[in-house]
Structures are given as structure tokens and as C-alpha cells.
Amino acid sequence: MSDTSQLPTASAPRPDVPPLLSFSLALWLGAALAYNGAQAATARSCFVVAIVSAVLCLVALLIHWKAVRALPMLLVAGLLGGAGWALSCGGLLHGDEARTPTGGTIELRAIEDARDFGFGPVFAAEVLTGDGAGLHVRACLPEGAQTPLYGNRVVGDASWSNVGESGKDRAWSAGLSHDIKLSSCEIKQEQGVFSAISTVRTRAISMLNVQAEPGTESGSALLQALLCGYRGNLSDSALYDAFKTTGLAHLVAVSGAHLSIASMAFGIVLRKLRTGRGVLIGAQVLFLASFLVLTGCSPSSVRAAIMAGASLLSFFAGKRHASLAAVGLAVVAFILLDAKNAVSVSFTLSALSTAGIVMFAPLFSGWVDRVQFAPIRVACGPVVITLASSVLTGAYSAALFSQTSLVGPLANVLTAPFFPVLCVGGYVSCAAGLAFPFTAHACVGAACVAATWFNNLVQACAAIPHAAIPIYANPAVCLAVSGAFAAALWMAWPTRVSARTASALLAGAVVLCVVPWAVSARCSDEVVMLDVGQGDAFLVRSKGSAVLIDTGTNDAMLREALARHRVLSLDAVIISHGDDDHMGSLEDVANVVEIDNVLVANDAFSCACDSCERLLHAASLAARDGSVLGLSPGDEIEVGNFSLSVIWPDSFSDEGGNADSLCLLMTHNVSSTDATRSATMLFTGDAEAEQLEYMIDEEHIGNVDVLKVGHHGSRASLTDEVARELSPNIALISVGEGNRYGHPADECLAILDGVGAQVFRTDEQEDVSCTFENDGTVRVQVG
Known part of the structure; x- marks a missing residue:
């Protein structure tokens, strides 16, 4: 029996696509590609290619004018015109970057609402006075300063610097040439009609x-x-x-x-x-x-x-x-x-x-x-x-x-x-x-x-x-x-679609979306150091179980990392301590990943510090049914073939700070074929050498195969003695590119090199996956 039920046909006719829209899309594409490419070029090369593109654009427009309805030439003209314009703008931005304004009192106009990230309001601004006049910059005000709104004028004493490596792409996309810091500031209103609107x-x-x-x-x-x-x-x-x-x-x-x-x-x-x-x-x-x-x-x-x-x-x-x-x-x-x-x-x-x-x-x-x-x-x-x-x-x-x-x-x-x-x-x-x-x-x-x-x-x-x-x-x-x-929908505009066909297409779309997630990305026992910038986030999974240790503070990067590894649910999230770079994204990740429990140090429940209070609040919102559990030394968490044993802290001595980080000794519980010991890994949070020395003295830890280096590889994270006692084959450092803390410290890297550890860093290799094999070896894959 044939299927006669149909979806309704659109009453409106299919619209024609005007040449101006086609030209604008081509111009847009050419400008986007060229503006991004201009970042890696020099100012001179940008201007030279821009001139060539402009000439070729005029030639294409002339051909289009002579050959009526020559849409391909109109599209070529749009691509070339957009590229030429964007390259010329890129060349000007390179020229702005080359300027070296001196410090002193300047006046800025905010070209966006400022955001306060905890260390002072930050906003994009146009410089109105001084030898930096006309530049668009990223301005940072002192901590506690009033937050400017769009259009406000800000007067203060400024120090100039070039945009750091980690922020160059973002600054280029926004057209910002420099970073400036104001040691003092005064906010003023705009003048004239704009003042009334503001x-x-x-x-x-x-x-x-x-x-x-x-x-x-x-x-x-x-x-x-x-x-x-x-x-x-x-x-x-x-x-x-x-x-x-x-x-x-x-x-x-x-x-x-x-x-x-x-x-x-x-x-x-x-x-x-x-x-x-x-x-x-x-x-x-x-x-x-x-x-x-x-x-x-x-x-x-x-x-x-x-x-x-x-x-x-x-x-x-x-x-x-x-x-x-x-x-x-x-x-x-x-x-x-x-x-x-x-x-x-x-x-x-x-x-x-x-x-x-x-x-x-x-x-x-x-x-x-x-x-x-x-x-x-x-x-x-x-x-x-x-x-x-x-x-x-x-x-x-x-x-x-x-x-x-x-x-x-x-x-x-x-x-x-x-x-x-x-x-x-x-x-x-x-x-x-x-x-x-x-x-x-x-x-x-x-x-x-x-x-x-x-x-x-x-x-x-x-x-x-x-x-x-x-x-x-x-x-x-x-x-x-x-x-x-959209093109397919436009072309099929007048076609009647049967209900059966529509249902099949919908079912096919659902299958294409769901099947990749239903199939596990990997079946091996692994630990993944996720690239979340300047923060920690480690994924431990085995035999269908998964635990996340810390979340970092960059919501978008954590979501991307979990998506790359096809994580839909977590048995638990373990937070080492209450610093933002270890728990800042806890609430956000709960919006896209189902979390059964959140685990924290047991003393966090009785600690009155602000960071522990924030941690417990975020944990209660993130966990299913608000299930937040405390961990103490001796507790163990089973994750498939992995056992995570809590070895630190005995009690808080740093109000939930770095020295009170939860430290976990992980053992791969699969008997190896050659009767060697099972592979081990030490998670340290932000604990440093002083805390590790105590754990070694108390015989909580000895040699480990993999070491999560504490505090992002800070100067105090390791000593020669601690490194020799741990003797790791693999060292993992979660750190943001071009971070302002100088992590990892050269001293830390030298110590790890001295004990023969192979070092992997998220700022250089992005995600780092450690697969634990049945013979006790650990295989590392980067990227």
C-alpha cells in the first residue's frame, strides 16, 4: 500500500537569491580567510597582496559587467575584494602593533562593557590621548576599580606591553594591538547626544x-x-x-x-x-x-x-x-x-x-x-x-x-x-x-x-x-x-515530502548523532590529561567507568575536551582543592555531563574558608541529587581496573589551599604476564615538595610510573631528593600556554630531566593519553 500522507506544501513561493547576496557572501568569505591569514604575514606583504587583489577584483567586475549574468565572475570579484580589504586592514593592525607608546596619563573610551575576572575589570578600549591615540587596546584596571560600561571614558596612569602569546589570536580577532594596565583610574561620562543615551x-x-x-x-x-x-x-x-x-x-x-x-x-x-x-x-x-x-x-x-x-x-x-x-x-x-x-x-x-x-x-x-x-x-x-x-x-x-x-x-x-x-x-x-x-x-x-x-x-x-x-x-x-x-532545503522547496520519508530522514539524523556517542571512543584502561589551559583536569576510565579529577576553570576548553573523548557521564568528579583552576568549571560541566557524585577532602566540610564554601556549593549543584562525599586517607575509589587510594591530607593545615590538596595513588589492578608489579600513578593536585616529602617519609608512596607534577610544575613542586624517591618514567604537567606564572619552572624541568622522566605538557602537546597495558607498561599518545 502506498503512503499517501504528506506534509503540507509551503504556501509561499521559493525566493530568488539576489546577486547582491551572493556577492556579499563571497566578500565575507574572502575577508574572513584573508584576515585570519594576515596575522602570520608582515605589514608589507599584506599591502602588496591587497593591491594585487584589488586590481584583480576590478577586472572580475568588468568581466561581469560585460558578460550579463556572469555569476561566477561576481563571486570571484567578491572573494578578491574581501581579501584585498581584509589584508589592508591586517597591514594597518600590524603597523599599530609595531608602535611603542610610552607610559603616562592617558584617556580611553570603552568600546565594550568591562568584565571583572577577579583581578580587576578588563575591557577593549580606544585610546584618545597621548602617543598611543587611535590604537585599540585591551585595558586592565586595578582590582576593586569601578567597572566601566560601553561608552565610558577612563582616565588613568598606564603602562604598555605587547599582547602575550596566549592572547594573540583573540586580540587579533578583536583588532587589539596592545595590552595596557592602569595603576589608577577615573571614569567619566561621554559628552553630547551620546552622553544622554549612555x-x-x-x-x-x-x-x-x-x-x-x-x-x-x-x-x-x-x-x-x-x-x-x-x-x-x-x-x-x-x-x-x-x-x-x-x-x-x-x-x-x-x-x-x-x-x-x-x-x-x-x-x-x-x-x-x-x-x-x-x-x-x-x-x-x-x-x-x-x-x-x-x-x-x-x-x-x-x-x-x-x-x-x-x-x-x-x-x-x-x-x-x-x-x-x-x-x-x-x-x-x-x-x-x-x-x-x-x-x-x-x-x-x-x-x-x-x-x-x-x-x-x-x-x-x-x-x-x-x-x-x-x-x-x-x-x-x-x-x-x-x-x-x-x-x-x-x-x-x-x-x-x-x-x-x-x-x-x-x-x-x-x-x-x-x-x-x-x-x-x-x-x-x-x-x-x-x-x-x-x-x-x-x-x-x-x-x-x-x-x-x-x-x-x-x-x-x-x-x-x-x-x-x-x-x-x-x-x-x-x-x-x-x-x-540550507541550499538543499531551498532547492527542494516546492517538493511534497511524504510523512514516511520525513520520518526516515529524522530517524537517520538521530542515528548519526547518537551512534558515535553510544560507541566508546576507547576500550582501554587510560588516563587522559585534558588540555584546559592553566588548570588541571584528568580523565580516568576503565571498563565503562569514568572519573574526572579536577575541572580547570575554562568552561569551553573542558567541554571541548570531554567531547573529543566522548564522555557523556561520570561516576564521580574528584576535586583536589577549592582553587578556581581546579574546580572553576564544576558547575558548567554538570550541564553537559551526568555526574553521580562529587568527592572532596573530608575536612572541607568543616573548613570555614571562602574557597571551601564555594567548592561545596558548586559540588552540591553539580552532583546528581546533591551527593557530595568526603574522602580521608585510606579511602579507595574503584574505576574499572584502577584503584585510587587517598594518601593525603591527614588534616587541613592550609585552609583548604595547595598544601591540603587531595593526593591519590592509582594502581592498575591487572596481573601482568611477566610477574612484574602493576603500573602506578600519583595525582598531586597543587601539593608541592614539602607535602611529598612527608608522604615519602610516612611510606605512603615510593617509585611511581607516572607522576602528575604538583602545582603545574612550579619552582617548589619538586626537589632532587623527592624526584629520586619517586623516580617517575613519565611526568605530566597541566599548564596554560604563555601563562603569567612562568609554569612550568625551569628548575622543575631540570629536576625531571635529571631522573630521566619523559615530560609531557598540555601547552605543547595538548591532550596527553596514558594507556595502561596488561604487561605493566604505559603507552603515551599526544594530541
Whole structure:
């Protein structure tokens, strides 16, 4: 019997792709490739190749002009033009890097909101005065200094330095030429019209903080991100992790997607209520204008507003060809204004999400319009927009966050109807509070309560077991795959797809996603030193069991590392001590990996220090059912063929600090064929030579095959005597490239070399896997 059930055909015709959009995409690709390549070139070579590219671009445009509809030549012209422009900008940045400004009093203008990472606010800024005028730099203020917002002027005494090796790639992508540190600073407001806008934004952020009711702090943080583009409170909270876990991070970003979803959903409701065209347009213009004012007219908000405007033109006027051309024109304009936009993550998400909405929202709307029940059609409007915006960005976002949300479709369906209401209601409440201060408490308080309820819904979705899984993928490859999928969807636009075929395609996609994770990456007994930058994270697994010892503090790097090794669940996470570089990512990893238990030193429960308090709080949130257990010397943890014995500390003497690190002696419990002893490994956390000497004297440890070098290879981590007693064949040092501590110390490396240890470091070899064989040998694989 043939299958006659079919999905509905789209009511809207397939849009044509205007030449301007094709040209803009080629220009974008050429600029992105050239800007990244320019980093490794010299200023002179950048300018020479830029001139050649410009000439060839003009030739290609001339050929295109003479040969009507010569699309290939238009694409070549776009690639060459983008490359030439980006190379010239790269050459200028090299010239900026070569400048050597002197110290002294300078004035800066913040070009982004500052973030405080515990050692003082850090932000990108433009230098306004002195011999460094015109440079874009990364500025660091003294610890405890007021945190500047976008547009604030900062005056202070500065010292200059070149960007360190570890931060060069990030600085190049942001167009920053130097690092500066201010020993003193004073924050001033901008002058003129911009000052008024900046003042409104500052007042709005403050009002959302002050007027929030007790218990609605998370709602206040969400509204600050949605309405003002300020993510300082949101990014530092577990709430942002919940948005990432549920695939809703795009909702709290200043992007075309965020604004388009909110404004278009708002417009859909107005249309369903049969609002007049004039009122509809006026409401949308007012909505975009309020967004620009409350976000301080930052470049990202202006970009988002322009992209959202193109989306609205398509959705409400039905002129998708013109809208796609407008998107293309916007892409060209933004890249010509600033070539580094070509490699900007926020620009990529904003532009591609807008293009997805313009092109595919009518297709999905056509399917929804065939639903007979009107309330469902209205409720599905925001879902349609979200789905369309994800066509070109979903895979890219997953690669950026190193995770993919399995509850994303459910979370979008549940939250999409409420999101535009929250945004529009938030703008109205904020505007009322600013215009009439006596209403601020009532208006903002109500908005914060509503935002808190919204957050509770997001967090409930994030709490579903295996809500997200870690993935490891190249963002560029994901973009290419998304582009191919979008092209296939566009080409198949008028085709009727049977329900059976659609089900088979869906099942095939699920199988392709799940099977690689269902099959274990390795069946061997192994310990993997994960590259998480300046921090520790060691994966121990055997016979289907897995334990993570420490998490580091770089969330993205840890998620990527777990994804590379296909880790979906952990029997336990063992935290050596409460320093951030050993437990900072504990809460984040729990969002993508199921954790049965968190294990800490037993004395941490009775220690009153701040680090132990933070550790226990994070552990209770990370562990399933809040199962946090204490470990004392003599305790053992079985991980397949491995036994981990606790040998330190007997009791805390350093308030849970380095000297109180949990130390574990691991034994591989497989009888070797030649009757030699089983291989052993010592995990030391940040314990150093003084603590190791005590363990040796008490005969807790002797010779080991593998040594996790304490405290990232600091000067005090080893002595000649300790190294001779341990006599490791393999030494593992987890350390960040170009770290400011000078780890590992030359003295430590010399000591290890003196005992014949083979040293492996994450800053040089990235992940390091140690496979424990049945004959007692340890095989090492890097990368």
C-alpha cells in the first residue's frame, strides 16, 4: 500500500537569491580567510597582496559587467575584494602593533562593557590621548576599580606591553594591538547626544538591579541582558549555563536573531489582533528605537537593529527578494566599515540568523498556517521564527559552545510564546520606570518576577537528564554543513515530502548523532590529561567507568575536551582543592555531563574558608541529587581496573589551599604476564615538595610510573631528593600556554630531566593519553 500522507506544501513561493547576496557572501568569505591569514604575514606583504587583489577584483567586475549574468565572475570579484580589504586592514593592525607608546596619563573610551575576572575589570578600549591615540587596546584596571560600561571614558596612569602569546589570536580577532594596565583610574561620562543615551542605559541597568524584588535577582540579570545588552550579572551566573544547555543562548545575546524573534513575534500578535498597518509599523519602529537607546547604540546593537529591520521587511511586507538584498547590502557595509567583522562570532550569528529568518520563515509559516486550531497557529509563530533563525546557525552555535542541546526543540516550543511578551513587557516597564520614577518599583518589580518565572522554565528544561551532550566540531565545517543543508532545503522547496520519508530522514539524523556517542571512543584502561589551559583536569576510565579529577576553570576548553573523548557521564568528579583552576568549571560541566557524585577532602566540610564554601556549593549543584562525599586517607575509589587510594591530607593545615590538596595513588589492578608489579600513578593536585616529602617519609608512596607534577610544575613542586624517591618514567604537567606564572619552572624541568622522566605538557602537546597495558607498561599518545 502506498503512503499517501504528506506534509503540507509551503504556501509561499521559493525566493530568488539576489546577486547582491551572493556577492556579499563571497566578500565575507574572502575577508574572513584573508584576515585570519594576515596575522602570520608582515605589514608589507599584506599591502602588496591587497593591491594585487584589488586590481584583480576590478577586472572580475568588468568581466561581469560585460558578460550579463556572469555569476561566477561576481563571486570571484567578491572573494578578491574581501581579501584585498581584509589584508589592508591586517597591514594597518600590524603597523599599530609595531608602535611603542610610552607610559603616562592617558584617556580611553570603552568600546565594550568591562568584565571583572577577579583581578580587576578588563575591557577593549580606544585610546584618545597621548602617543598611543587611535590604537585599540585591551585595558586592565586595578582590582576593586569601578567597572566601566560601553561608552565610558577612563582616565588613568598606564603602562604598555605587547599582547602575550596566549592572547594573540583573540586580540587579533578583536583588532587589539596592545595590552595596557592602569595603576589608577577615573571614569567619566561621554559628552553630547551620546552622553544622554549612555546615561539612560546606565540608569536602566541600575534600576533593574535596585528595584528587583528579593528572590528575583535572576530575573533582573536576564532583563539587563535582554533590554540593555548588559550581561555582566548573567554571564557570571549558573543561569547562563542553563540557557546554553537548552539551546536558548541566542535569546540573551545582542544579535539580529534575538531582536528579530522578539519584534517579529510581537508583530505576529498585532497582526492576529487585526491591528492597522500604521499602528503595526509605528509599534515596530518604537520597539527598535527603544532597543537602540537602552543598549547605548553600541555597534552590536546597531547591527542587530539593521538585521532585524531586514527581517521585518520580509515577514510583514512579503518582499523577500528585497529583504535578502538588504541583508547582503548590510553584510557588505559592515565588513567595509570594519574588516574584523568578517571573523566576529556575534556578526556571524546575527547575519546568518537574519538570512535564515528572511528565507525560511515563510516556508515554515506556510506549514503552520494549515493548522486548523487558531490558538496553536498563534502560539507557533515565535517557534517558526526561532526554527528559521537556526537553519544556518544551529550547528555553528553547537560548535562554539562545544555542546548540542537535546532538549532544544522542547525548550523552544515551551519558551517561544512567552519570550516576546517578556521582551515587550520589559521594554514598557523599563520605559515607564525611567520616565516616571515613582512607578519604577511596581513596573520593574513585576517585570523581574515575570523574568524569574521564565528563568525557572528554562532551568527546568536544563534539569532534564542529558539535556545536552558535549560535542567537538570545527565551527567552519559546521558552517559549511549548515550552508549545504540550507541550499538543499531551498532547492527542494516546492517538493511534497511524504510523512514516511520525513520520518526516515529524522530517524537517520538521530542515528548519526547518537551512534558515535553510544560507541566508546576507547576500550582501554587510560588516563587522559585534558588540555584546559592553566588548570588541571584528568580523565580516568576503565571498563565503562569514568572519573574526572579536577575541572580547570575554562568552561569551553573542558567541554571541548570531554567531547573529543566522548564522555557523556561520570561516576564521580574528584576535586583536589577549592582553587578556581581546579574546580572553576564544576558547575558548567554538570550541564553537559551526568555526574553521580562529587568527592572532596573530608575536612572541607568543616573548613570555614571562602574557597571551601564555594567548592561545596558548586559540588552540591553539580552532583546528581546533591551527593557530595568526603574522602580521608585510606579511602579507595574503584574505576574499572584502577584503584585510587587517598594518601593525603591527614588534616587541613592550609585552609583548604595547595598544601591540603587531595593526593591519590592509582594502581592498575591487572596481573601482568611477566610477574612484574602493576603500573602506578600519583595525582598531586597543587601539593608541592614539602607535602611529598612527608608522604615519602610516612611510606605512603615510593617509585611511581607516572607522576602528575604538583602545582603545574612550579619552582617548589619538586626537589632532587623527592624526584629520586619517586623516580617517575613519565611526568605530566597541566599548564596554560604563555601563562603569567612562568609554569612550568625551569628548575622543575631540570629536576625531571635529571631522573630521566619523559615530560609531557598540555601547552605543547595538548591532550596527553596514558594507556595502561596488561604487561605493566604505559603507552603515551599526544594530541
